[in-house]
Amino acid sequence: MAYALSTIGFDADDTLWQNEHFYRLTEEHFTALLAEHGEKEVLSGKLLEAERRNLKLYGYGIKGFTLSMIETAIEVTEGRVPAAVIERILAAGREMLSHPVETLPHARETLERLAGRYRIVLITKGDLFDQERKLAQSGLGDLFDAVEIVSEKSAATYARLFARHGDGPERSMMVGNSLKSDVVPAIEAGSWGVYVPHELTWAMEHAEEPASAPRFRRLRHLGELADLVESLG
Missing domain, CATH: 3.40.50.1000 (HAD superfamily/HAD-like)
Structure with missing residues (x-):
């Protein structure tokens, strides 16, 4: 019928x-920040794993993405990520939230x-x-x-x-x-x-x-x- x-x-x-364009740019910035702790593809893979784990907790969007970047940074540095790097990740998230x-x-x-x-x-x-x-x-x-x-x-x-x-x-x-x-x-x-x-x-x-x-x-x-x-x- x-x-x-x-x-x-x-x-x-x-x-x-x-939308996704800005996520990709931020991810490139993230992998550059942590370049001494892994290859770009490896870092991106770990970030995606964190996002997958966190979806049920944080949902979709920039805030969850930012938290997943911080979690990944802690993981790949074995808890030794500098506070300055965390601040730059947070700044990147804020920039995404205010992008035209x-x-x-x-x-x-x-x-x-x-x-x-x-x-x-x-x-x-x-x-x-x-x-x-x-x-x-x-x-x-x-x-x-x-x-x-x-x-x-x-x-x-x-x-x-x-x-x-x-x-x-x-x-x-x-x-x-x-x-x-x-x-x-x-x-x-x-x-x-x-x-x-x-x-x-x-x-x-x-x-x-x-x-x-x-x-x-x-x-x-x-x-x-x-x-x-x-x-x-």
């Missing part, structure tokens, strides 16, 4: 504005083209204060009918949010750069899942494309979304 699309959810980080927002190509024009014709919902995960800051600075806030900042994205999350802000998942679409968080669980909930790749994607957001799923679509860039939506009727 076909359902007319009524609601479109958008991811935020690396779908509407740059850089919207991605086609973000505004796509939202403006769809707004008013569909219910537009921002569905993002991460630190509440940081995500609210980025949304405010992006200048895109007025284009959304609702904003949801969640701790995790799952099929249950999308089923609940698309029932709350729309006509249920069957009449909804989720758009994002993460197959693991934005696309696969949305399809599992019964929605359309639209993958818009970003050149940088965090290792923990990787997943296999659900290429055989009838409601999966992959776009080259966000500028193709409005035409796709219109083609679905």
Whole structure:
């Protein structure tokens, strides 16, 4: 049975504005600070392990990333990391939290083209204060009918949010750069899942494309979304 699309959810980080780029730059700074304690790849690997361990405690976002950098610094120096290095790690985290927002190509024009014709919902995960800051600075806030900042994205999350802000998942679409968080669980909930790749994607957001799923679509860039939506009727 076909359902007319009524609601479109958008991811935020690396779908509407740059995010992973700043994490990578900070990680490069971190590995340079601790270069005498290991090769870059080794240090990055240990940092990723710390992030993986800490997700359930700290959640997603810059604050958890900063704490994971400090934990990794303590680990690789066997507890002898200088206070000056800890201070530089904290400074790097603060810089990330105050960095200007850089919207991605086609973000505004796509939202403006769809707004008013569909219910537009921002569905993002991460630190509440940081995500609210980025949304405010992006200048895109007025284009959304609702904003949801969640701790995790799952099929249950999308089923609940698309029932709350729309006509249920069957009449909804989720758009994002993460197959693991934005696309696969949305399809599992019964929605359309639209993958818009970003050149940088965090290792923990990787997943296999659900290429055989009838409601999966992959776009080259966000500028193709409005035409796709219109083609679905």
